[in-house]
Structure formats: structure tokens, C-alpha cells
Amino acid sequence: MKKLESLKEAVTPFRQAHEIGWRDFEPGFVLTEVASSGHYHTGDWRSRRPVWDESRCIQCGVCWIYCPDMAVRRKPDGYFEANYDYCKGCGICARECVTQCIRMEDER
Amino acid sequence: MTDDQGMTTCGPGCGWPKPPGQPLPANLNVYVSNLIPREEYFAAGHRGCQGCGLALAVRLALKAAGPDVIVVTATGCLEIITTPLPYTAWGVPWIHVAFENTAATASGIEAALKVLRRKGRIPDRKVRVLAFAGDGGTADIGLQALSGALERGHDLTYICLDNEAYMNTGVQRSGATPFGASTTTSPAGRRSIGQQTWKKPMPAIAAAHNIPYVATANPSYPFDFIQKVRRAMDTEGPAYIHAYSACPTGWRSATDLSIHIGRLATETGVFPLYEVVRGRHILNYDPPVLQPLKEYLRLQPRFRHLTDDDIARIEARVWREYEALKRRAEFDAKEEKRLKREEARVRRLARARAKGSRE
Amino acid sequence: MNPTLERRVGMEDSHAIALAVRQCNVDVVAAYPITPQTHIVEKLAEMVANGELDAEFVPVESEHSAMTVCVGAEATGARTFTCTSSQGLILMSEIVYIASAMRLPCVMVLANRSLSGPLSIWCDHSDVMSIRDCGWIQTFAENGQEVYDLVFHAYRVAEMPEVLTPVILNVDGFYLTHVVESLLVADQEVVDRYLPPYRPRYALHPDRAVTMGAYGVPELFTEAKKAQDEALRATYPSIVKAWQEWGDLTGRHYHPVETYRTEGARVLLFTMGSIGQTAMVAVDAMREQGWPVGLVKLRLWRPFPHEDLRRAVAGAEHLVVLDRAVSFGGPGGPVASEVRSALYGQAGAPVVHDFIVGLAGRDVAVPDFEAMVREVLARKSAPRHEDYVIYGARE
Numbered sequence: 001m002k003k004l005e006s007l008k009e010a011v012t013p014f015r016q017a018h019e020i021g022w023r024d025f026e027p028g029f030v031l032t033e034v035a036s037s038g039h040y041h042t043g044d045w046r047s048r049r050p051v052w053d054e055s056r057c058i059q060c061g062v063c064w065i066y067c068p069d070m071a072v073r074r075k076p077d078g079y080f081e082a083n084y085d086y087c088k089g090c091g092i093c094a095r096e097c098v099t100q101c102i103r104m105e106d107e108r
Numbered sequence: 109m110t111d112d113q114g115m116t117t118c119g120p121g122c123g124w125p126k127p128p129g130q131p132l133p134a135n136l137n138v139y140v141s142n143l144i145p146r147e148e149y150f151a152a153g154h155r156g157c158q159g160c161g162l163a164l165a166v167r168l169a170l171k172a173a174g175p176d177v178i179v180v181t182a183t184g185c186l187e188i189i190t191t192p193l194p195y196t197a198w199g200v201p202w203i204h205v206a207f208e209n210t211a212a213t214a215s216g217i218e219a220a221l222k223v224l225r226r227k228g229r230i231p232d233r234k235v236r237v238l239a240f241a242g243d244g245g246t247a248d249i250g251l252q253a254l255s256g257a258l259e260r261g262h263d264l265t266y267i268c269l270d271n272e273a274y275m276n277t278g279v280q281r282s283g284a285t286p287f288g289a290s291t292t293t294s295p296a297g298r299r300s301i302g303q304q305t306w307k308k309p310m311p312a313i314a315a316a317h318n319i320p321y322v323a324t325a326n327p328s329y330p331f332d333f334i335q336k337v338r339r340a341m342d343t344e345g346p347a348y349i350h351a352y353s354a355c356p357t358g359w360r361s362a363t364d365l366s367i368h369i370g371r372l373a374t375e376t377g378v379f380p381l382y383e384v385v386r387g388r389h390i391l392n393y394d395p396p397v398l399q400p401l402k403e404y405l406r407l408q409p410r411f412r413h414l415t416d417d418d419i420a421r422i423e424a425r426v427w428r429e430y431e432a433l434k435r436r437a438e439f440d441a442k443e444e445k446r447l448k449r450e451e452a453r454v455r456r457l458a459r460a461r462a463k464g465s466r467e
Numbered sequence: 468m469n470p471t472l473e474r475r476v477g478m479e480d481s482h483a484i485a486l487a488v489r490q491c492n493v494d495v496v497a498a499y500p501i502t503p504q505t506h507i508v509e510k511l512a513e514m515v516a517n518g519e520l521d522a523e524f525v526p527v528e529s530e531h532s533a534m535t536v537c538v539g540a541e542a543t544g545a546r547t548f549t550c551t552s553s554q555g556l557i558l559m560s561e562i563v564y565i566a567s568a569m570r571l572p573c574v575m576v577l578a579n580r581s582l583s584g585p586l587s588i589w590c591d592h593s594d595v596m597s598i599r600d601c602g603w604i605q606t607f608a609e610n611g612q613e614v615y616d617l618v619f620h621a622y623r624v625a626e627m628p629e630v631l632t633p634v635i636l637n638v639d640g641f642y643l644t645h646v647v648e649s650l651l652v653a654d655q656e657v658v659d660r661y662l663p664p665y666r667p668r669y670a671l672h673p674d675r676a677v678t679m680g681a682y683g684v685p686e687l688f689t690e691a692k693k694a695q696d697e698a699l700r701a702t703y704p705s706i707v708k709a710w711q712e713w714g715d716l717t718g719r720h721y722h723p724v725e726t727y728r729t730e731g732a733r734v735l736l737f738t739m740g741s742i743g744q745t746a747m748v749a750v751d752a753m754r755e756q757g758w759p760v761g762l763v764k765l766r767l768w769r770p771f772p773h774e775d776l777r778r779a780v781a782g783a784e785h786l787v788v789l790d791r792a793v794s795f796g797g798p799g800g801p802v803a804s805e806v807r808s809a810l811y812g813q814a815g816a817p818v819v820h821d822f823i824v825g826l827a828g829r830d831v832a833v834p835d836f837e838a839m840v841r842e843v844l845a846r847k848s849a850p851r852h853e854d855y856v857i858y859g860a861r862e
Contacts, residue, residue: 037196068159223522
């Protein structure tokens with residue numbers, strides 16, 4: 001069973017909707033590539049982005065567990081960051097952070 | 109109570125959120141998030157709104173379910189945000205058929221798994237069936253299929269993602285819309301308070317089918333949520349979970365407040381956390397004092413037309429229903445103890461009789 | 468055909484269907500009762516209860532859920548069965564369209580019955596005519612033997628890897644459900660030779676996760692429907708091949724269009740379903756009197772066999788189409804309108820006459836056929852598209 005901690009690499013190039021011809025469908029329009037939503041970067045939606053102040057972060061994981069978009073990930077050093085490809089800037093992580101160490105900054 | 113930023117906290121001793129300048133919490137429960145499995149079976153890139161409560165509910169449910177699951181979803185927000193051809197956000201087998209038949213689809217899958225395993229056509233291991241539907245797809249159009257599936261006793265878990273309206277089609281009222289909420293088909297106006305009827309009690313309806321497990325769950329309490337989904341999936345037979353799903357788009361609330369509003373729903377008694385295990389009600393969390401309903405309502409513009417009198421009226425009913433639930437849980441606990449004592453007494457009598465007859 | 472590999476029994480047609488379903492070793496039966504299909508599900512319930520059929524019998528709470536259970540079970544890789552009529556079909560029709568779009572090889576027996584209103588439990592084709600566009604393969608049986616044989620054909624065709632399309636077998640309600648007939652029942656060995664186990668192309672299972680039922684955005688919806696259309700058209704050779712295979716095994720051959728005494732016929736009757744049996748008797752009677760009459764019977768309704776139809780009616784002057792449903796405000800008889808369309812622009816095509824008969828099981832007897840042929844021959848000009856007759860309606 002594939003683990004989905006990071007964006008899957010597609011084996012074949014992913015065809016978008018407007019590129020698909022009628023012969024390209026599987027019978028019944030079955031989709032065989034799991035988690036292909038990763039090809040669509042919802043990070044484009046953002047108008048604000050979360051930024052961590054690691055000097056105040058206690059690595060509790062609350063920001064990670066509450067993200068509805070699975071867009072907060074733990075770095076190898078144990079601190080957290082947003083996956084800006086998908087982060088929609090909802091601000092839940094900043095609101096829920098126990099030490100209030102996450103700031104929502106305007107997207108440049 | 110409110111802190112110095114005007115944010116409602118869940119009372120003394122809650123511990124979070126902590127504004128800058130405050131001492132760090134000594135409450136080590138804060139770190140429990142790190143114990144939750146890291147695997148995700150629900151992928152980023154789904155088209156849910158910012159702050160979508162049901163997306164988080166599904167994420168948590170799939171963490172609880174693990175990979176050996178087949179998921180069914182009704183037409184609605186979840187289906188739309190996860191599967192616009194050719195994309196899919198699902199990392200587990202998944203099917204969508206129509207709007208009102210989630211429970212029937214799940215029934216068909218469950219029946220097939222049973223017979224195929226028996227006939228040796230699929231591997232001999234347990235694969236569970238998990239169904240998601242919205243409040244409209246459960247309490248209104250989906251009620252028949254759900255009732256049939258519960259009565260037939262299929263081994264499946266059904267989670268109602270309750271955002272309290274038909275959100276996907278543009279925030280129209282459903283049978284689960286709470287009294288006084290403004291939706292597009294129950295708009296607040298000069299002649300209307302908004303939704304004019306009280307929320308259909310879906311957990312009670314499910315429990316009335318005498319199924320082995322019913323629970324309410326709230327993604328604002330993620331550990332409780334995960335535990336309940338696990339319990340539901342481990343239950344032999346039908347299990348029903350009613351999941352609170354904050355909807356910033358439909359409720360017009362700020363996207364960052366979804367978890368906070370969910371917490372308030374439970375803290376004010378609007379959405380109590382409880383289970384019904386083989387008919388026995390268990391209140392999972394009984395706050396020492398219910399927060400004033402106003403704290404919950406004022407964060408959601410769908411309620412902003414309500415007067416103080418309206419709020420008082422609603423609050424009285426919320427408190428009444430909460431008290432009834434609490435008393436029911438106490439009664440059920442006492443009843444269970446009494447039944448155990450009674451059984452023990454009957455067993456003692458039977459043993460004594462048997463001993464007497466042997467002599 | 469080895470005569471020891473079948474035996475002759477007297478059996479109610481519903482029970483013959485149940486027997487065939489049992490011999491196909493289905494995995495899941497979704498059952499909701501509606502007259503006149505009830506004996507089929509009752510018999511299947513009995514077989515499961517007695518351990519004669521190892522299947523999950525799911526007594527659903529409505530026909531909509533019956534078709535849904537079949538869809539869910541097929542998607543998981545199980546062979547399923549359900550049956551319904553009339554109102555039940557209409558109720559489940561939402562899912563009927565979805566099953567074919569999802570290319571799930573469900574098999575459904577439709578015991579044709581009138582659509583309400585007024586309420587009627589008796590036989591006509593208004594129910595099946597309401598789902599002409601649903602995308603399923605649709606066939607018609609005429610008698611108990613066909614009812615039995617065509618169940619095997621349905622599963623064989625539906626599950627062929629190049630087909631993967633659901634099949635509706637139409638059997639006239641009461642006429643082909645409650646009547647007791649003498650049939651040749653195939654030995655299980657024959658059935659097993661004909662019908663291999665179902666191997667789904669995709670199935671819901673964690674060992675190979677797939678997504679089924681994603682929604683179609685406008686950018687690709689046209690392509691999706693074209694894919695479905697091409698797939699249904701392409702099933703024709705497989706349907707014919709599956710009938711050929713059954714014919715080779717049992718000696719009973721079936722075809723998309725069948726004819727009876729059409730040589731030299733000036734007038735051809737055109738029927739679907741059990742009425743064709745009486746029509747054959749009527750043709751014999753009329754030929755006896757020297758009338759140049761023959762019969763064309765449509766067995767394959769979808770995909771519509773245009774070429775077979777044109778070949779079968781070539782040379783005749785008049786085609787008397789007997790419809791058992793009314794398309795109100797439109798062409799009157801649905802079958803007649805499709806036949807007319809198939810013959811449009813064809814040189815030398817017969818004139819199409821549309822009679823609507825047999826509504827709610829009303830009997831159509833030999834004198835009625837004679838009356839219709841006489842009327843057709845007396846007509847001075849060809850009827851227009853909207854000139855249909857609801858035969859025998861009292862003033």
C-alpha cells in the first residue's frame with residue numbers, strides 16, 4: 001500500500017481533462033492512478049501563507065494534525081513547514097498552534 | 109470565557125490556544141498528535157474549500173481505517189472535491205454511484221466481499237467497508253437506504269459528514285439544518301427566522317435501529333474521532349458515526365476558525381460527544397459548565413440575524429436536550445450495573461439449586 | 468447436441484429463470500418484490516435458504532437499492548442478479564443509467580408490465596420503452612425456453628472482456644412469468660462450458676485500489692459519452708457470437724432479428740416478445756387462406772440491429788408493427804418509430820403501419836391479426852408518422 005507523505009511521481013505523463021480523447025478512458029471511466037489529485041497544485045489558491053517561528057515551536061504536531069489539506073509536514077529536524085504546493089492558506093494551523101508560533105503572511 | 113485576544117477558550121485548565129508571552133503548557137497531552145499514524149490515505153490537491161471541516165474528518169477517518177478498506181461516497185461535497193475526472197484524491201479503493209444510495213452501495217460491496225471470500229475468489233482477509241455521506245444524503249434523501257442497510261445488519265461503518273445543509277449545491281437547507289440557521293432555501297427574512305424546524309436527530313434514529321455502535325464525533329477532538337472510527341470499524345455489524353463538519357463557505361465563518369467553532373459546538377452542548385454501545389448511552393465528555401451558546405453562534409454569520417431572545421430560546425432547548433442525554437447516560441450506566449447484579453444473582457440461585465438437587 | 472445433456476421438464480417460467488440464475492452460480496441476488504416478478508425472487512430465496520445456491524440474498528428496501536446493491540457488488544467483482552417490473556424499473560432507472568456508464572456487467576430480468584397510471588400489474592412494454600436510452604444491451608424472449616436460454620446468454624455477453632455492458636432480458640409479465648411450460652433444461656456441464664467464471668477488469672479491493680464513479684467535467688464529458696456509445700455499438704458481434712456458441716452447444720439458435728414464413732410475403736407483421744408466438748399461429752392461418760403474410764420478430768432491441776432489420780423486411784410492401792406501448796404526444800408506437808427511422812431513405816422499403824395493441828395484457832388473438840392485415844391492405848395511402856392506431860379501443 002503506497003504511503004502518501006509526499007507527492008507521487010507519475011510513471012506516465014498525467015493527462016489533464018482537456019487533453020483526454022475518447023479512446024483514452026478505461027471502461028467505466030475507472031481511474032487507476034491513486035491519489036492523482038497531487039498533480040493539481042491547490043497552493044495557487046492562497047492569499048496568505050503560514051510561516052513558523054521555530055524558536056517558539058514545541059514540535060507538538062497540532063498544526064500537522066489539524067490541516068484539512070495534508071499540507072503541513074514534519075521536516076527531518078522535527079520542526080514543521082507547509083507544503084506550499086497544496087497549502088490553501090486557511091490559517092487553521094496558525095489559529096490552533098499551542099504556542100502561537102505560526103504567523104499568516106500575505107502571499108507575495 | 110474569553111482570553112485577552114477576544115478568543116473563546118474552553119475554560120480554565122484548557123491550555124490552548126496560548127497567545128504569545130504566555131508560559132508554555134505543562135499539559136503533555138498536547139504532544140499526542142505525534143502518536144497518530146503518519147500514513148495518509150487521502151491526498152492533498154483535493155478541491156475542498158479553505159478550512160473545510162469535512163476534509164479533515166475524512167482524513168482522520170482514513171487514518172483510523174487504514175488501507176484495508178473500501179470507501180463509498182455519496183454525491184456531494186466530498187465526492188466533488190476528491191474526484192473531478194481525471195483526478196482522484198483517494199489512496200484506497202473508492203466508489204461513487206449516486207446521491208441517496210450510499211448505504212445500499214456499501215451493502216452491495218459488503219455482500220460481495222462476504223460471498224467472494226467464502227467462495228475463495230478474493231484473498232481470505234478482512235476488508236472493511238466505510239461509507240461517507242453528507243447530512244442531506246443521510247437524513248433526507250439517503251434515509252431510506254440507510255435504514256434498510258441498518259435493519260439488514262450489514263457489517264459496515266457509515267459516517268455522516270454533517271455540515272448542516274446541502275452545501276455542494278449552494279447552501280440549501282436540509283433536515284439537519286439547525287433551528288434559526290439561514291440557508292438559501294430557509295433564508296432569514298422579515299417573515300422568517302431562517303430554518304423553522306429543529307434538527308433531525310440522526311444519531312438517535314440510527315440507535316433506534318438497535319445497531320451495535322453509534323457515536324457522535326468531532327474533528328476538533330481528533331483523538332476521540334480516530335478512536336471512535338476504529339471502534340466502529342471493529343464492530344461486527346452496522347456502525348453509525350455522526351461527524352460534525354464545519355463549513356466556512358456555508359456558515360460564512362472565517363476559514364481559520366473551523367476547529368475552534370467545532371470545539372465550541374461541543375463545549376456549548378450543541379454537539380455533545382457520546383456513544384451508544386449496544387443501546388447503552390455513554391457521554392464521552394461532560395464539560396463542567398456549558399459555554400454560553402452565543403459564543404458559538406456569533407462566529408457564524410448564518411446566525412447573525414438572531415435576536416437575544418431567539419438565542420435564549422435555542423439555548424434553553426440545547427440545555428434541555430443535553431440534560432436529557434446526560435440523564436440517559438446515567439440511567440443506562442445504572443441499568444447496566446443493575447442487570448449485571450441481577451444476572452449474578454440468577455446465576456447464584458441456579459448454582460444453589462443445582463447443589464441442593466445433587467444432595 | 469448430446470441428448471443426455473438436457474432433460475425436459477414442466478416448469479413455471481419464473482422458476483425457469485430462477486433455475487438459470489442458480490445454474491449461473493451468481494454471487495449476490497438483490498431482491499425487491501413487484502408483481503409479476505415475485506415468483507422469481509421467491510424461488511431464488513428458497514434456493515438460497517436450502518443451500519442450493521451459494522449467494523448472498525439481499526432483501527433490499529426498494530428497487531432503487533436493488534440496482535444499487537448490484538452495482539456495488541459487481542464493482543467488487545461479484546456476479547449479481549436482480550429483476551423488476553414497471554414502477555420498480557422507473558424507480559431504479561437513475562441507477563440503471565449509471566450501471567451502463569460504469570460498464571458493470573449486471574444482468575436484470577425485466578418482467579414487462581404497464582407503467583402507472585392508472586395502476587396496472589399486467590403486461591405491456593411501456594416500462595422497457597422508458598429506458599431505451601439507458602445504454603444496456605436489451606433482448607426479448609418469447610416463450611419459456613427462450614426465457615431460460617437467454618439468461619445464460621445475458622451473463623455470457625455481459626461479462627465478455629470486450630463487452631462489459633449490462634444486459635436486460637425482457638420477459639412479458641404473466642405471459643412469461645406465471646405460465647407453466649415444457650422446457651429443455653441444460654445440464655450444469657453445458658452451462659459451465661458456456662459460461663466461464665466472472666473475471667472483472669477492475670474490482671474494488673485494497674490490493675489494487677481504483678477510483679470508480681468520478682465525475683465528468685465538461686472538458687471531457689463529450690469524449691466520455693462517445694466512449695460509451697462506441698462501446699455499446701461494438702457489442703453487436705459479441706452478442707451474435709454468444710448466441711452462436713449457445714446454438715452450437717444446444718442446437719437452439721437465436722438471432723437479433725428472426726423471421727417466420729417471410730418468403731414472398733407482401734405484408735409482414737413485426738413483433739417483440741411473446742405476442743410473436745400468437746403471430747406465428749396467425750401467419751399460418753392467413754397463409755392457409757392464401758394471404759401473402761409473414762412475420763419479423765425483433766429479439767435484440769439494443770443495440771438496434773439496423774442492417775439485420777433492413778435485410779429481413781426487404782421485398783415486402785407493408786410492415787405492420789405491433790407496439791405494446793404508447794409514446795404520448797410523439798410517434799405513438801416507439802418500436803414503429805424506430806423501425807421507420809431505420810428504413811428511412813432506403814429504396815424499396817415497406818410502408819410502416821403502427822398498431823398499438825396488448826396494453827395491460829389485453830389479448831391479441833388470430834382474428835385481431837387478420838383484422839389488422841385487412842385494414843392495412845385496404846388503406847389508400849401510406850400513414851404518416853403520427854397516424855398510429857390504438858387497436859380495439861372501445862368508443
